[in-house]
Amino acid sequence: MHAIRLTGALSDPGASAWEQAPVEHVALAAAPMADQPSRYIRSSWADRPYGLVRDLRTQAAHDGESFYLRLEWSSPTREARAADENPFSNPVEGPDAFPDSVAVMLPSAADAQLDTKGSEESPVEIWRWAEGMPEVIEDLLATGLGTLRPADGGSGLWARSGSKGSRWQVVFGRPLASEQDSAPRLAPGESTRLAFAVWTGANQERAGIKSYSQRWLDLALEQ
Numbered sequence: 001m002h003a004i005r006l007t008g009a010l011s012d013p014g015a016s017a018w019e020q021a022p023v024e025h026v027a028l029a030a031a032p033m034a035d036q037p038s039r040y041i042r043s044s045w046a047d048r049p050y051g052l053v054r055d056l057r058t059q060a061a062h063d064g065e066s067f068y069l070r071l072e073w074s075s076p077t078r079e080a081r082a083a084d085e086n087p088f089s090n091p092v093e094g095p096d097a098f099p100d101s102v103a104v105m106l107p108s109a110a111d112a113q114l115d116t117k118g119s120e121e122s123p124v125e126i127w128r129w130a131e132g133m134p135e136v137i138e139d140l141l142a143t144g145l146g147t148l149r150p151a152d153g154g155s156g157l158w159a160r161s162g163s164k165g166s167r168w169q170v171v172f173g174r175p176l177a178s179e180q181d182s183a184p185r186l187a188p189g190e191s192t193r194l195a196f197a198v199w200t201g202a203n204q205e206r207a208g209i210k211s212y213s214q215r216w217l218d219l220a221l222e223q
Contacts, residue, residue, distance in 0.1 A: 001194065001219045003060035003067065010061055010068040013162045013169035018070055021059040026196055028054050028211035035115075036208045037146065051211040052076050053198040056102075062176060062221055067186045069172045069194075075100050077131075077202035078166040088202045098201040101130040102170055105195040106184040107216070114195050114216055117142040125151060125184055129159045129170050131201065137172075191220045 001024050008017025030051025036042045057072040077100050080086050105114070109122040118124035120143045128138040137159045139151040156175045163169060176186050184192050193216040199205040 001058060001060055001217055003062050003069075003219060003221045005064065005188070005222050006061040007063055010063060010066075011158075011160050011171055011173055013070055013072075013160060013171045014164070018059055018061075021061050021070070024058045024217075026056040026058055026213050026217065028056055028196070028198060029214055031197075031208050031210050031212050041208070045209060050200075050203060050205055050209045052200045052203055052205075053211040056196055056198060056211075056213070058194075058196070060219060060221075062186075062188065064188065065176060067174050067176055067221070069104065070169070071102055071104075071172075071196070072167055072169045073102070073198055074166050075168050076200050078163065078168070080202055082166055086202070088204070098199070098204050098206055099131040100168060100201045101128060101199040101206075102168070103128040103197045104172060105197070107193055108184055110193070112193075116144055117147070119144055125155075127157060127159075127172050129161065129172070131161075131168075186221060188221050189223045191218055193217065194219050 002022055004021055006017055006020060009015040010017055033042055053073050059070040061068045104127045106125050107122065108124065112118045112122035112124050123141055123143045126140040126142060128140065139155055139157045140148050141151045142148050155178045159170055159172050161170045186192060195213045195216055197210045197212040199210045
């Protein structure tokens with residue numbers, strides 16, 4: 001992936017400026033059942049389809065001061081709402097519904113492991129947006145499986161969301177310079193890596209029941 005240098009209303013997921021940014025289609029897969037953390041989850045989901053989203057459209061840009069990452073995908077939850085029907089086992093709205101959600105994982109070091117969500121020596125940062133909290137998003141740190149905790153703060157991370165038909169459009173943004181010690185370095189002329197996860201709320205997907213990218217993707221920031 002390439003984060004090209006652009007100007008314009010990049011914080012707006014529907015802005016025309018994004019038409020200039022290259023599009024990468026990231027293939028997603030259902031997270032392995034063997035990696036689920038409990039016997040109950042493995043048993044209750046053994047015969048249920050999950051990881052329903054299999055394609056994530058990604059674009060990246062910066063304006064010399066801030067980094068922007070635009071994500072777009074077709075949501076089975078939104079499709080069910082538009083058709084006024086619910087093909088899933090739970091409501092798509094109401095107190096028993098789960099939110100659609102998307103997350104980005106960035107390593108603090110090149111040797112950080114994707115499958116273990118980092119380690120004490122090489123943690124990973126996770127940015128998570130969920131439907132219903134469009135601008136106040138989670139900024140998390142992981143040092144291994146089951147170790148999620150809030151990041152130290154100071155990164156200036158935010159998100160904006162929109163939709164078009166059945167598709168979600170989300171932009172994550174962060175200043176290139178960060179006061180957060182654990183924050184991945186983002187600077188023009190340098191590279192980092194990314195991984196992604198998507199949850200379909202209407203299918204009760206949460207935690208390890210998700211779609212995910214199976215490998216790190218390299219991201220280069222244009223000078």
